Amino acid sequence: MEEEMIPITRQSEVAPAAPIDYIDKQEVIKKKIIKDGRIGLRVSELENTKLRIETLINIHGGYYANESFNKTDWESSFNLIIRVPSVNFEKFISGIEKGDGEILYKDIQARDVTDQFIDLETRLENKRNYLSRYKDLLKRANSVKEILEIEEKIRGLEEEIESTTGRLKYFSDLVEYSTLDLSISKQNDFEYNPAKRDRFSERFKQSLSKGWFGFVDFSLFLIKIWPFWLIASLIFYIWRKHKRRNNK
Numbered sequence: 001m002e003e004e005m006i007p008i009t010r011q012s013e014v015a016p017a018a019p020i021d022y023i024d025k026q027e028v029i030k031k032k033i034i035k036d037g038r039i040g041l042r043v044s045e046l047e048n049t050k051l052r053i054e055t056l057i058n059i060h061g062g063y064y065a066n067e068s069f070n071k072t073d074w075e076s077s078f079n080l081i082i083r084v085p086s087v088n089f090e091k092f093i094s095g096i097e098k099g100d101g102e103i104l105y106k107d108i109q110a111r112d113v114t115d116q117f118i119d120l121e122t123r124l125e126n127k128r129n130y131l132s133r134y135k136d137l138l139k140r141a142n143s144v145k146e147i148l149e150i151e152e153k154i155r156g157l158e159e160e161i162e163s164t165t166g167r168l169k170y171f172s173d174l175v176e177y178s179t180l181d182l183s184i185s186k187q188n189d190f191e192y193n194p195a196k197r198d199r200f201s202e203r204f205k206q207s208l209s210k211g212w213f214g215f216v217d218f219s220l221f222l223i224k225i226w227p228f229w230l231i232a233s234l235i236f237y238i239w240r241k242h243k244r245r246n247n248k
Helices: 020-025 046-059 086-097 114-139 144-176 200-224 226-247
Strands: 005-008 027-030 033-042 063-071 075-085 102-112 177-187
Touching: 033 086, 033 144, 046 075, 046 086, 046 177, 075 086, 086 177, 114 144, 144 177
Parallel strands: 033 177
Antiparallel strands: 005 027, 033 102, 063 075, 075 177
16 A cells, blocks of 8 residues: 555535635545556476465565465466555565566556545545434434434434445455465476277177177066056057958
């Protein structure tokens, strides 16, 4: 998070223009910058590079948000989601680039979210003021209807305050800790090993055996359905007898 100071002057919509001596009372806030990025490395020693990255993470006060390993016949790789204090983000990136390996891709971004912070903080302050007023009104309510209406307003404001506070915390976390999506890969020495097959004589014997067993299974199946053969024969007999009578 860059700590560049910028002046912000807040005025109500109905307030007149501030006099010159009011400049001394204006509010000063820090810029809110979200930094993140993605880097891909191809290395010759995967485990050694992983250990070096872990050392850099410890030096700069970061941690793993997620870690996964994948291996195929052609490649082994670590996919790492790393979070580092934003004040150390550039140093951490520089440390990665100084190591061995080829950089396949690099994409670093910085987003200024100062306006979003100011907007959320202003909304939060206004909602808290409204909540305080409604609580005062609740103390002076004279009927059950008024009490229920005011309590409903209070409940809605409390939910909005909780939601806005959560968004502020989320933004603050993104500003305080930068996120790097780091992929480290190593090409494996691929060797083609075709599957071994039996000799022709063995395969011929297996084919004869499978054919015989298939014939036996089919014969047993035909025997198993003998009731259907009996019914079919009876139906055929009745049909032929009926046909002969019609012919006469």
